[in-house]
Amino acid sequence: MTRARLILLNAALGPLDYRVPHGMSVEPGQIVVAPLGPRPMIGVVWDEGSFPDVETVGDNRLRPLLGVVDAPPLPAPLRRLIEWTADYYLAPPAAVLRMALASLSALEGGKTVIEYRQSGALPDRMTPQRLQALERIGERQGLVRELATIGDVSDAVIRGLIKQGALEAVEVSTDLPFPEPDPDHAHVDLSAEQQAAADRLIEQVRERDFHAVMLDGVTGSGKTEVYFEAIAQALRQDSQTLVLLPEIALTEPFLDRFAARFGHAPVAWHSGLKQSDRRRAWRAISRGEAKVVVGARSALFLPYPKLGLIIVDEAHETSFKQEEGVRYHARDVAVMRGLMEGCPVVLASATPAIETRHQVELGRYEEIRLPARYGGAELPEIVGVDLTQDPPDRGRWIAPPLVQAMREVLDRGEQSLLFLNRRGYAPLTLCRHCGYRFQCPNCSAWMVEHRLTRRLACHHCGHAVATPDACPECKQPDALVACGPGVERIADEVKALFPEARTAIVTSDTLWSPARAAAFVRDVAGGAVDIIIGTQLVTKGYHFPELTLVGVIDADLGLDGGDLRAAERTFQQITQVSGRAGRGEKPGRVFIQTRAGEAPVIKALLDGDEAAFYAAETASRRVANAPPFGRFAAIIVSDTDAALAQETARRIGKAAPHQEGLEVYGPAEAPLSVLRGRHRWRLLVHARRSVEVQAIIRNWLSSIDWKASTRVSVDVDPYSFV
Known part of the structure; x- marks a missing residue:
């Protein structure tokens, strides 16, 4: 090649042509360095004939490439995926490419970095910030900036701890190999239904061809164990597997479960990774050495050279849709990557999206069903609580029947979960004296009170202020009133009702890292928690055998706002959280508090009639010509x-x-x-x-x-x- 067409990591630019200097050899997918104005920039050589609308000029007018990066080229299927994603979602190709080159430090070749960890010594002077940093860092280690983020302190606090000897330097190689999972490490007894489903997935992995499969299993049916067998087959074939999870908080429990089956944890990829870990993971993935990768949606664009299986767990989750930058849906892009790689794609869910069900009806996706829970466990009993007939006491949010059920569960030494999809203490704070409402200065949204941290926060832009003691408008002290409940307010009510109960609040504010999620799982599994109060973060993926009661505080909350998927989303969310109850030998019950008992979605939930709900919802979409029609x-x-x-x-x-x-x-x-x-x-x-x-x-x-x-x-x- 005497000239090369490049996509540079600059979303404002389209493809550009460069001259290949004499003695330099490049090929499509090669990562190179090219001049852009006065500075060098990373780019990728694209296929000849791609982007034919680019204006061509003579070679003598082209600037020469500066060098070739010592990294494997991006595989052709990934290049086709980048082109398709950019075209379908109307995004600049460079913006999509940036997701494939998500760790620029990984392009620098082998090296070591200096990280820091606790030495066991204490600083001469312990300040509140230093104490907070040491407590939050715990046994972890990382770069100065990473430890400052973990400790929620400034870089200066971390540097002070280093100077005082409380943190010690550790030289870390960025290219240590990852241990390979063993497909035969542990034997798992599958039910006949699970074995039949696993055999079908194994057959598809063996074929090394594209298949899209909807793995539809009720909560607790053992879908994970089934697709683990497909992963084992991919490992035997020396292929790579990608498992997508909707929340990074689910990553740590998944890693533990995976390690129990395969002897070693998979390679993790998510926004919570340290820079050195991201670099090490990217290089191992690009060389084909990382055999199984589990991660958030961004893991979908990494450069796997030997991809043999893709699994999208909890595939119905709306968090797979990226709402900033390139606005792609990871579930749909995963199917396209499987098509381009020639490998099976498994969409696993207890409540598959209507779009996925429609693909099954059209014959494009195969359906594999697991209609019963594993090990003879029964689905929980559903109990409706009509809040118009049986309201909570004044100033309370938990209705008497649910309170009584919680008391019975506590007396038996079992666990309960209360679900309300609203973070913080209250969604609105106002002054009872003058009516002033706290609104975000950057957004047309109310500030949400977080009483645990004594702050008011905007959940859209992140702006936060300390909760004042007096109204900013009329200066009246002690005049602020919380309106409506959030999970923190429900937790206060639980404390008042059951002062002896041990509680855990589970939201993205409290489980902000995989490590925190793992600690939560250990506490609940170890019996250190009696009552969990959480948002949608607790609706998926967790398995607690002693959890026998689920209470949905406001089942109608998600039905407001005019979202075309509101009913489906409510059905999925409540079905998923209901599935946390009775997953072991003990039976479970679910109390659904509602003021809209006649709404079709609520009736379907109370009657346990999933088929009728999806049939009616699909019919209404068809009439409205709404997706998927x-x-x-x-x-x-x-x-x-x-x-x-x-x-x-x-x-x-x-x-x-x-x-x-x-x-x-x-x-x-x-x-x-x-x-x-x-x-x-x-x-x-x-x-x-x-x-x-x-x-x-x-x-x-x-x-x-x-x-x-x-x-x-x-x-x-x-x-x-x-």
Whole structure:
């Protein structure tokens, strides 16, 4: 090659051509260094003929490449996936490529880094910040910045502890090999249904060809053990396996379960990893040495050279949809990667999404069902609590029947779980004297009180302030009132009702790392917790044999807001959290508190009629031409200047294409009209499946200019409508 077409890691640029200097050899997928203006930049050589609309010039006008990076080239299937993702989700190819090159330090070759860990000595002067840092760091080690993040202190505090000898330096190799899991380490007794399902998955792995499988099993049916057998087969074939989990908090318990089956933990990939661990994992993955990788959605774009199996666990989860940057859905991209790699993709869930069920109906996906719980365990009894007929006491949120059931469970020495999908103490705080409400200065959203940390926080932009003692408006002391419940308020109520009970609050605020999640699992499994109070974080993946009671505090909470998937999401969430009860030998019960007992989704939950709910919900989507029968795409316009955002949105609306099978709604001010200081407007494109939405939107938006301060983003197949 005398010239090379590159995608550089700059989302503002399209592909560029460079000259290959004499004596340098490059191939498609090669990671190289190229000049961009006065500075060098990482890029990847792309296939000849890709991006044919790039303007070509003579070789003598091209700038030469600066060098080739000592790393394996990105495999061709990954390059095709990057192209497809960029095209389908209307994202710059460089933005998608950045996810594949997620650890730039991994491109620097073998080296060591200096990390720090506790030495056992104490500093001469112990400050509250130093004490907090040492307590939170515990037995972990890392770079200064990483330890500061773990300890929630400044870098200066960590450097002070190093200077005082409380933290000692450790030289760490960044390329230590990972131990290989052993497919025959432990024997697992499977039920006849599990064995039949496992045999089918093993057969597909052996075929080394693309299959998309919906593994549909009720909660507690042993889906994990089934797909572990498929992983064992991939290991025997020297293939790599990718397991996607919806939350990094689930990673640590999964690693322990995996190690019990295969002798060693898989390679983890998520945002909570230290920089040195990310570097080591990326290099091992790219060389094919990491045989099994478990991670969050970003693990999907890593450069696996020998990918033989992809598993998407809890595949119905909406957290697989990325809401910032490249707005892709990991479940759908996983299927495309399996197609391009020629390997099976398993979508495992107790409550598969309607989109996945529809693919089964069309014959594109295979269905494997596990209709019964493993080991003879029974599904829990469902009890409805009508809050209009049996309300909680004034100022309380737990209804009397649920209180009585919790008391009985406590007396038997068993465990309970209360579910409310709302973090913090209260969703709204106001002044009883003047009516002042605490609103985020950056967003059109109320500040949420977090009483455990004595702060008010915005759950959209992260802005936080200390909870004041007096109203900022009228200066009246002790006038602030919490309106509505969050999990912290439910925890206070539990403490008042059962002062002897040991409780655990489980949210993304308390389980903010895999290590914290692992500690929580150990406490519950060891009997150190009587009552768990949690958000959606506790609805999936956890197995506690002594947990026999689940209480859903507000089953109607997710039905508000006009989300087209609200009923399905509510059904999935409550079914999943109900599945935490009675997973061992003891039977379980689930109490569902509701004021909307006649709502179809609530009736389906109380009657245990999953088939009727999905049939009715699918029929209503079909009538409305909503996904999976029709398509949506959102266009979001934002600017720090409210007038500019509105004016740009209106110009885009006026230029909307007129085509059969396509409707454009809006522009309208977004429900969350201000986010992180930017004013937001939305348009919604609704089209038949046969319409080429991406091409239409691409041509439409390319005909309009807007100010540099204005951002216009497209969300294909949106899950959020705020």
